[in-house]
Amino acid sequence: MPAKGGYDVVIVGAGAMGLASAYHLILDLPELSILVVEARSRPGEGSMGASNAMVRDVFSTSDNQVLARSSISFYRRLLKEHEELRTPTPLLDLYGYLWLLPESLRDEYYSIVARSEGMIDAEPVSLDDLHSCPGLVVSPARWFEGDEANPPEPITGGLFGRYCGEVAPEMLANFYYEEAKRHGVEFLFDACVQRLSFEGREEILLHEPSKVPFAFQERMKGRLHISRVTLGDGQFVRADKVIVAAGAWAEKLLHPLGIATACSPQAQLLFSVSGRSVEELLGWEPPVHPIDTANGKARCPFLILPTGATLKPIFRQRQMWIGCVDSVTHAIGTREDPGRDGRLDYNMAQMGDREAFGTDVLPAVTPYLPSFETSGVRLENSWGGYYHNSPDGLPVLIEEAYGVIFVGGDSGSGVMKADSMGRLVAAQYEGRRDAQLFTGDSYRLERLSLTRRVVESEKIIL
Numbered sequence: 001m002p003a004k005g006g007y008d009v010v011i012v013g014a015g016a017m018g019l020a021s022a023y024h025l026i027l028d029l030p031e032l033s034i035l036v037v038e039a040r041s042r043p044g045e046g047s048m049g050a051s052n053a054m055v056r057d058v059f060s061t062s063d064n065q066v067l068a069r070s071s072i073s074f075y076r077r078l079l080k081e082h083e084e085l086r087t088p089t090p091l092l093d094l095y096g097y098l099w100l101l102p103e104s105l106r107d108e109y110y111s112i113v114a115r116s117e118g119m120i121d122a123e124p125v126s127l128d129d130l131h132s133c134p135g136l137v138v139s140p141a142r143w144f145e146g147d148e149a150n151p152p153e154p155i156t157g158g159l160f161g162r163y164c165g166e167v168a169p170e171m172l173a174n175f176y177y178e179e180a181k182r183h184g185v186e187f188l189f190d191a192c193v194q195r196l197s198f199e200g201r202e203e204i205l206l207h208e209p210s211k212v213p214f215a216f217q218e219r220m221k222g223r224l225h226i227s228r229v230t231l232g233d234g235q236f237v238r239a240d241k242v243i244v245a246a247g248a249w250a251e252k253l254l255h256p257l258g259i260a261t262a263c264s265p266q267a268q269l270l271f272s273v274s275g276r277s278v279e280e281l282l283g284w285e286p287p288v289h290p291i292d293t294a295n296g297k298a299r300c301p302f303l304i305l306p307t308g309a310t311l312k313p314i315f316r317q318r319q320m321w322i323g324c325v326d327s328v329t330h331a332i333g334t335r336e337d338p339g340r341d342g343r344l345d346y347n348m349a350q351m352g353d354r355e356a357f358g359t360d361v362l363p364a365v366t367p368y369l370p371s372f373e374t375s376g377v378r379l380e381n382s383w384g385g386y387y388h389n390s391p392d393g394l395p396v397l398i399e400e401a402y403g404v405i406f407v408g409g410d411s412g413s414g415v416m417k418a419d420s421m422g423r424l425v426a427a428q429y430e431g432r433r434d435a436q437l438f439t440g441d442s443y444r445l446e447r448l449s450l451t452r453r454v455v456e457s458e459k460i461i462l
């Protein structure tokens with residue numbers, strides 16, 4: 001049970017967004033009483049724990065560029081200032097992304113970089129330079145054996161993103177958790193929020209026992225308020241403000257209140273592989289100039305094939321993690337429903353469908369890396385989490401008049417924007433119009449609202 005019966009703020013979810021929000025809120029307003037309720041037993045074990053945890057400033061929209069760049073800069077500062085964030089792996093390792101681009105995308109990506117006026121740190125890579133990549137076939141003949149349809153497009157060049165690499169997600173989660181706790185934030189783990197409900201303030205009458213308000217009460221400015229957070233075990237806690245940072249499961253709490261987020265969760269899988277072909281790629285010393293090197297040498301970057309398949313090098317375990325954004329084989333929605341069940345039975349290992357590796361993912365890799373045919377790689381593991389997709393690939397931040405703030409819509413890139421989103425949530429709570437990002441940029445909050453949103457869609461979703 002929480003230590004107190006009521007808090008100034010209750011945050012639902014100790015994932016990337018909830019943790020960063022708790023941290024920035026308590027730093028800004030140390031007098032606040034804040035409780036974070038998390039269904040899992042540790043911080044960062046929702047989709048954050050299932051994620052590739054890659055970071056990049058290469059986005060088509062300036063909003064995503066600004067939000068990601070500031071977060072990456074903050075993580076970089078943490079690495080510099082905290083010795084404990086350097087081992088066993090560094091919190092942040094900017095070894096780079098390499099997009100292998102077909103003609104249809106190459107000019108578009110180069111012009112996105114040019115238009116960013118220095119916001120994106122990336123350099124073109126010539127086709128000649130790509131020939132040193134072990135096993136890479138730049139002009140595939142077919143999708144798969146026996147398929148006579150048009151082959152995948154040939155690669156005509158590359159783009160190397162320098163302000164790009166990986167974070168250690170458990171380290172990042174722990175940093176925010178420990179620091180928030182040290183400053184007075186309380187955490188309640190293994191506790192699932194089942195329901196948020198309206199409760200009368202002062203003389204407002206409410207239906208009993210469901211605490212549903214009368215419709216007319218919505219018109220009573222400032223009087224209707226969500227203040228009861230009911231947990232799966234039937235206990236409840238009161239809150240002046242509730243911040244829903246529940247990732248893919250947010251709608252299960254918000255839809256019953258009539259709050260639309262415009263976001264939809266969808267499962268995404270990752271597969272770890274090892275073997276001869278993986279070893280060859282891991283040993284590649286590409287002709288690029290990353291920010292972080294190993295003994296002064298560039299290492300195999302995060303690779304993005306023209307099919308959308310991605311390969312993340314895992315140097316210590318001698319593996320690659322392979323993924324491919326999938327918007328057709330998984331239904332929209334989550335299997336788990338905390339609102340219905342009062343618990344969150346999310347199990348990332350059970351979501352991993354090993355068969356999908358051969359049927360859905362490998363065919364997006366082998367045209368360009370034929371040695372990844374099953375004899376060249378061994379499937380070690382598979383797991384899954386959720387992308388919480390917004391309609392345009394930008395995050396969503398909204399506040400309802402009756403005391404609920406929602407942050408989400410990561411669209412598969414929430415770890416890399418988490419710090420900025422935490423700052424935005426704190427600014428929203430404080431009633432400011434703009435948030436100050438770590439880089440010093442000022443960001444207008446309403447750009448991520450639903451009613452006054454930026455009208456630009458993100459094109460680079462991985």
Ligand SMILES: Cc1cc2nc3c(=O)[nH]c(=O)nc-3n(C[C@H](O)[C@H](O)[C@H](O)COP(=O)(O)OP(=O)(O)OC[C@H]3O[C@@H](n4cnc5c(N)ncnc54)[C@H](O)[C@@H]3O)c2cc1C
Pocket residue numbers: 012013014015016017018037038039040044045046047048049050051052053054055191192193194245246247248249250253268269270323338339344384385386387388407408409410411412413414415416417
């Ligand atoms: C396969 C895959 C690859 C990815 N790759 C990347 C990447 O390379 N880079 C990147 O930046 N992002 C990546 N992502 C996306 C990233 O995981 C998300 O952007 C990030 O986790 C979003 O943070 P969040 O806090 O909104 O959600 P989560 O991390 O899921 O956190 C939400 C938390 O809320 C808790 N919760 C939910 N409902 C309740 C409830 N009712 N009561 C109590 N607790 C509750 C959950 O247990 C969870 O801990 C990837 C995701 C997947 C699935």
